[in-house]
Amino acid sequence: MAFVAKTAVLLLLWGLLLFWTIEWLIFPTEPGMEYKAGAIKDTRSDFLDLNGPYYLMYTLPVFLFAILTLVYLELLRKYPEREQRTSELPKWSRFWAKISNAMWTQPILVGTPMGILTAADLALIAVVGFGFLWLFCNQLLPALDLVDHTQMRPGRERWMIKVGRVGTWTGRAWYLPMALLFFPISRASPILRLLNMPFEHAVRYHRWIGHLSLWVLLTHSITFSLHIYYTGGQVADGIFKWPRFGVSNLAGVISMIAGIVLWVTSLEVVRKRFFDVFYVTHHMYLLVFAFAAWHVGEFATYYFLGCVMLYFIDRFLRMVQSRDAVSVLSAQVLPSGVVRLRFPKSPSK
DSSP, rough: HHHHHHHHHHHHHHHHHHHHHHHHTTTTTTTHHHHHHHHHHHHTTTTTBBTTIIIIIIIHHHHHHHHEEEEHHHHHHHHOOOOGGGGGGGGHHHHHHHHHHHHHSSEEEETTTTHHHHHHHHHHHHHHHHHHHHHHHHHHHHHHHHHTSOOOOTTTOHHHHHHHHHHHHHHTTTTHHHHHHSTTTTOHHHHHHHHHOOOOHHHHHHHOOOOHHHHHHHHHHHHHHHHHHHTTOHHOOOOOOOOSSSSSSHHHHHHHHHHHHHHHHHHHHHHHOOOHHHHHHGGHHHHHHHHHHHHHGGGGGGHHHHHHHHHHHHHHHHHHHHHOOOOEEEEEEEEOOOOOEEEETTTTT
């Protein structure tokens, strides 16, 4: 019975992951837009208004995945599989155990600007890189081609319009790194425990995705500023606007400034010498999120609300746990530069 329950939950987890992945893959495609339009029509309600499908497609699967992961881990704890010696395991099981361990520990590339890279690191870079380029290029390239075949009005050049298209799709592709940014640093997250991801790897992934998201944010801001200026509007008139409806450029400017401050103070040269500055300014992510939502509309928050809420829950649990004083058993600086502290499991030990 326990085996059936664990298998069923595991299949549900794979199903949710597949559903969430497909939602991102169809995001920039014509079928995806038609599907989204139909979903808005079918799921619109007084409670969520037009945001219902965004919540159901991008936020709810993350919550369900976390809940089912907790259930699966609890089943593994209460009904552990019978321990077997390595020689007694099937060949495929021994092979998988060896591969999964090597993915986190065996260096593949050394001396890179990103440090020592394992197979897991390369897999993450490949998946996130492909996902970002898919979202960015899938609609950008047809849009640029359309500009090439469109008659321009007097005083406007094609490159001006193309810069605006780049700004549009960098902004939309920004949703993906933001949707992944907080997964690695939710320390108590059941997802990290399910993946058996070392925390030092998780911190590195957070840094990498953070750099990517802020590069994209900066590119989006610069290209749209140039587009506004060169298409006839003055920068001050075009950017510093906060209309009641539609896109608020001023909110986007505030989000960008907060992101740049957060980015600069998180660089290693600042973080190591002025950690308190890094710690305080890192809370400006709240401004980045809030004003980004006001910039384009609250529907955009549902793309990354799932991981943000999991992080908030994690922070709340850590805040509650931090009220109890504990002793440090040992401190160790890991090769990546992360400091690992060991604490007793309970105050009595």
